[in-house]
Amino acid sequence: MKRRTFFKSTAAAGAAITAAPAVWSEAKAQARNETLLLITESPPNSMDIQGVGTNRPSYEVSWNTYDRLITYGVKKDANGNDHYDYTKLEPELATEWNVTPTSATFKLRKGAKFHDGTPITAKDVKWSFDRAVSVGGFPTFQMKAGSLEKPEQFVAVDDNTFRVDFVRADKLTMPDIGVPVPVIMNSELCKKHATAADPWAMEWLKNNLAAGGAYKIERWQPGQEVVFMRNDDWQNGPLPKIKRVIRRIIPSAGNRRALLERGDADISFDLPPKDFAELATSPKLTVIGTAIENAMVYLGMNVNEKPFNDVKVRQAVAWALPYQQIMDSVMFGRALPLFGGADNLSKGSYWPQKDGYKTDIAKAKALMAEAGYADGFETTLSFDLGMASTSEPLTILVQESLKQIGIKATINKIPGANWRGELLKKNLPMIANAFGGWLNYPEYFFFWCYHGQNAVFNAMGYKNPAMDALIDKARFTSGAEYDKLVKGFIDIAFEEVPRVPIYQPLLDVAMQKNVTGYRYWFHRQLDYRQLVKS
Amino acid sequence: MLNLLLSRLATAIPSIVGVVVVTFMLTRLLPGDPAAYFAGLAASPQAIAEIRTKLGLDKSLPEQFVAYVGDLVQGNLGNSLSTGQPVVTEIATRLPASAELTLFALIVAVAIAIPLGVLAAVKQGTWVDHLCRIVTTAGVSLPVFFTGLLLAYVFYYLLQWAPAPTGRLDIFLSPPPDITGFYLIDSMLSGNLETFWSALRQLALPAISMAIFSLAPLARMTRGSMLAVLGSDFIRTARASGLSPRTVVFTYAFRNAVLPVITTLGMVFSFLLGANVLVETVFAWPGIGLYAVNALITSDYAPVQGFVLTMAVLYVTLNLTIDFVYGLVDPRVRLES
Numbered sequence: 001m002k003r004r005t006f007f008k009s010t011a012a013a014g015a016a017i018t019a020a021p022a023v024w025s026e027a028k029a030q031a032r033n034e035t036l037l038l039i040t041e042s043p044p045n046s047m048d049i050q051g052v053g054t055n056r057p058s059y060e061v062s063w064n065t066y067d068r069l070i071t072y073g074v075k076k077d078a079n080g081n082d083h084y085d086y087t088k089l090e091p092e093l094a095t096e097w098n099v100t101p102t103s104a105t106f107k108l109r110k111g112a113k114f115h116d117g118t119p120i121t122a123k124d125v126k127w128s129f130d131r132a133v134s135v136g137g138f139p140t141f142q143m144k145a146g147s148l149e150k151p152e153q154f155v156a157v158d159d160n161t162f163r164v165d166f167v168r169a170d171k172l173t174m175p176d177i178g179v180p181v182p183v184i185m186n187s188e189l190c191k192k193h194a195t196a197a198d199p200w201a202m203e204w205l206k207n208n209l210a211a212g213g214a215y216k217i218e219r220w221q222p223g224q225e226v227v228f229m230r231n232d233d234w235q236n237g238p239l240p241k242i243k244r245v246i247r248r249i250i251p252s253a254g255n256r257r258a259l260l261e262r263g264d265a266d267i268s269f270d271l272p273p274k275d276f277a278e279l280a281t282s283p284k285l286t287v288i289g290t291a292i293e294n295a296m297v298y299l300g301m302n303v304n305e306k307p308f309n310d311v312k313v314r315q316a317v318a319w320a321l322p323y324q325q326i327m328d329s330v331m332f333g334r335a336l337p338l339f340g341g342a343d344n345l346s347k348g349s350y351w352p353q354k355d356g357y358k359t360d361i362a363k364a365k366a367l368m369a370e371a372g373y374a375d376g377f378e379t380t381l382s383f384d385l386g387m388a389s390t391s392e393p394l395t396i397l398v399q400e401s402l403k404q405i406g407i408k409a410t411i412n413k414i415p416g417a418n419w420r421g422e423l424l425k426k427n428l429p430m431i432a433n434a435f436g437g438w439l440n441y442p443e444y445f446f447f448w449c450y451h452g453q454n455a456v457f458n459a460m461g462y463k464n465p466a467m468d469a470l471i472d473k474a475r476f477t478s479g480a481e482y483d484k485l486v487k488g489f490i491d492i493a494f495e496e497v498p499r500v501p502i503y504q505p506l507l508d509v510a511m512q513k514n515v516t517g518y519r520y521w522f523h524r525q526l527d528y529r530q531l532v533k534s
Numbered sequence: 535m536l537n538l539l540l541s542r543l544a545t546a547i548p549s550i551v552g553v554v555v556v557t558f559m560l561t562r563l564l565p566g567d568p569a570a571y572f573a574g575l576a577a578s579p580q581a582i583a584e585i586r587t588k589l590g591l592d593k594s595l596p597e598q599f600v601a602y603v604g605d606l607v608q609g610n611l612g613n614s615l616s617t618g619q620p621v622v623t624e625i626a627t628r629l630p631a632s633a634e635l636t637l638f639a640l641i642v643a644v645a646i647a648i649p650l651g652v653l654a655a656v657k658q659g660t661w662v663d664h665l666c667r668i669v670t671t672a673g674v675s676l677p678v679f680f681t682g683l684l685l686a687y688v689f690y691y692l693l694q695w696a697p698a699p700t701g702r703l704d705i706f707l708s709p710p711p712d713i714t715g716f717y718l719i720d721s722m723l724s725g726n727l728e729t730f731w732s733a734l735r736q737l738a739l740p741a742i743s744m745a746i747f748s749l750a751p752l753a754r755m756t757r758g759s760m761l762a763v764l765g766s767d768f769i770r771t772a773r774a775s776g777l778s779p780r781t782v783v784f785t786y787a788f789r790n791a792v793l794p795v796i797t798t799l800g801m802v803f804s805f806l807l808g809a810n811v812l813v814e815t816v817f818a819w820p821g822i823g824l825y826a827v828n829a830l831i832t833s834d835y836a837p838v839q840g841f842v843l844t845m846a847v848l849y850v851t852l853n854l855t856i857d858f859v860y861g862l863v864d865p866r867v868r869l870e871s
Contacts, residue, residue: 031706032706035706037705039700043616043617045614045615045616045617045618046618051618052585052588053585053615055616136581136584137581137584137585138581141581206618207618207619221627221820222617222618222619222624223616223617223624223628223820223824223825223828224701224820246705248700248701248705248818249818250699250700250818251814251815251816251818251824252683252699252815252816252817252818254683254686254687255686255699255816255817255818258686258687258690258691258698258699259698259699259700261691262690262691262694262698264698264700265698386831415831416831420570421570424570424579424582456579
């Protein structure tokens with residue numbers, strides 16, 4: 001009977017688009033309408049963003065289940081899509097705040113509660129911030145990026161007032177409080193599960209939430225799915241429209257596309273560029289591509305070893321890359337070019353931007369001859385197998401192009417697990433790689449990728465004291481002088497080309513037409529709270 | 535019989551010990567640094583060193599081995615870094631998924647391959663024989679992930695006969711109560727027909743892709759072995775004595791021909807456990823193969839060791855079972871021991 005009425009109702013609505021398994025009852029069809037099905041490639045490995053080795057999908061879980069003190073505003077990007085606004089900080093748990101040169105004081109929302117009903121107080125905030133700067137590893141490092149370094153900086157003034165004392169004036173301090181790391185945890189609950197050996201309850205929080213955010217977790221099957229349920233008592237923002245979110249792992253990219261096209265899944269990020277390019281033209285789905293801020297795919301060269309220690313050789317390579325071919329047949333247009341500008345001078349204090357290189361084999365050959373390599377040389381070009389879907393065709397095109405100026409490059413594929421270790425050794429002659437920074441400041445990117453402190457992402461081993469001075473100074477200045485400093489280090493980067501920028505990747509997402517409200521976030525994970533499914 | 539079993543069991547122990555040592559060494563010899571991998575994007579050398587200490591990777595190899603064996607004795611296979619869970623629980627929840635799929639595929643394969651092989655042998659040279667040849671050649675020539683993708687494309691994407699390849703159940707159903715871990719059995723036991731039907735529909739395509747792959751050796755072996763037996767003296771005698779063709783084929787010929795088929799069955803079963811890895815990836819099947827592949831990609835030692843160890847134990851058990859079944863089918867084996 002139920003089966004019959006179900007078919008009747010769908011036929012009447014004329015909405016038999018979704019592939020309904022034959023034995024669906026009406027209640028389930030209802031549940032389907034209130035549920036968002038997100039399909040993706042990799043599962044979260046922890047519920048604790050401050051844990052050891054917590055992966056990117058876990059950031060998404062944390063972002064949607066925990067609160068932070070403040071969050072970022074929203075603006076429309078060039079295509080009219082919602083985009084977080086890093087210039088605007090907005091209330092989340094804190095309703096207002098007062099920033100002086102030496103400290104910031106936050107007023108906490110009255111009536112805000114954790115999932116278990118305990119009121120959220122300033123001592124929870126202090127405990128959580130203390131934890132973030134004490135546990136070590138990535139969270140502590142990220143806090144340090146905003147000069148949040150030691151527990152003494154954090155003061156619970158009274159139940160509803162929390163103060164951060166600054167160790168120095170740093171323009172990244174306030175933005176850093178809005179990143180995914182400093183979440184507000186239920187300190188009493190956590191303390192119950194802490195032990196002498198594990199004072200921050202790392203073991204327990206890995207598999208459990210001590211949160212007060214917009215969603216609760218209904219079910220977590222590690223490696224398979226996470227089911228989120230809306231927290232109807234949530235106070236720290238507008239109540240989300242979507243009641244239930246299922247985040248399901250579908251390992252095969254082909255099947256993810258099939259599920260979207262058949263209307264069985266609602267939204268997905270993880271598809272190859274070719275699929276996004278094709279789906280973008282399909283009338284059934286919405287595809288939104290947002291340029292990933294402060295990110296680029298590039299070709300890096302080891303400046304400390306022959307032959308790439310010679311700037312002429314590096315420039316020759318920059319003139320020889322098959323840029324447009326990469327855009328067309330590797331990225332299928334799903335990227336922004338970072339080549340072919342008028343010249344090698346920066347056009348403003350923003351990053352990334354176009355340099356002046358384009359494919360010009362004659363010019364490249366001349367530079368090779370000037371450098372004394374008219375007959376070319378042999379080298380290897382390495383990439384991370386974890387990014388093979390784009391890096392493999394890219395390196396093959398580069399290999400063919402370099403052959404024209406006499407460089408014989410052997411392609412070296414490095415498994416994802418080894419990649420970081422190989423980068424750390426800093427002895428790969430040439431690499432194709434990507435980098436993106438959370439905080440959208442040029443000097444933040446340069447600090448990681450060009451600065452002589454030689455972080456892992458400065459895989460080229462580039463060191464230039466003149467540039468370091470500009471980067472260090474830019475972090476603590478603003479206005480016209482800041483612009484001058486930024487332009488200064490960008491000009492050096494373009495002229496010396498330890499890395500050749502190729503393109504700025506897009507964060508692509510495909511969703512059903514009835515899903516709206518998607519917002520781009522710097523952490524590149526999905527925020528369920530603004531989505532609407534009609 | 536008991537003696538036979540005990541002696542076989544005794545030979546199994548050294549192989550298990552060997553596997554423990556070899557997997558430990560192999561995972562350490564693999565290039566790759568789990569500490570660097572799990573330290574995350576913005577890791578400094580200090581952060582990586584801290585993680586290395588936390589994971590116990592800064593100790594010497596013998597020390598690590600002693601710690602590993604000590605844990606193993608207590609039934610602790612360590613924690614997976616990529617899912618954050620103890621390996622023992624992960625394997626225990628995932629093994630039934632793989633076992634259900636493999637056994638179901640094997641039953642489908644046997645149900646088709648053995649009658650086909652017997653028929654092909656009895657009616658040698660007829661269309662049945664040719665059909666058998668075509669089916670088996672196609673079966674071995676198609677890699678199992680390809681069959682899987684093809685089936686999903688045709689039956690899910692184009693025809694919509696099969697459900698979405700999203701794992702063991704429809705996404706909006708909750709799993710049946712955990713009794714055996716086999717969804718088909720558990721849903722029947724709890725009397726939930728909707729779940730049973732959903733589980734069966736989800737199982738169909740992956741099981742068929744695996745069955746197609748394993749048909750070939752079974753059918754060919756049945757046919758070959760039946761032909762040899764049918765041509766032997768005692769069958770001629772049986773026929774000459776006027777026994778019905780049915781009795782001759784099933785009671786006399788088949789029982790004698792089945793021994794090499796059982797050996798092949800054992801081999802096919804182990805093939806299928808391997809083929810699982812690919813099929814599980816295609817159909818998002820939350821089994822042990824998918825788990826092992828993900829662990830390998832991330833240099834996650836503990837699950838890889840746990841997986842290889844579980845597989846080794848399974849193989850050894852399988853071999854023991856086959857030896858035992860031999861004894862039941864063929865009295866000569868019992869006498870020789």
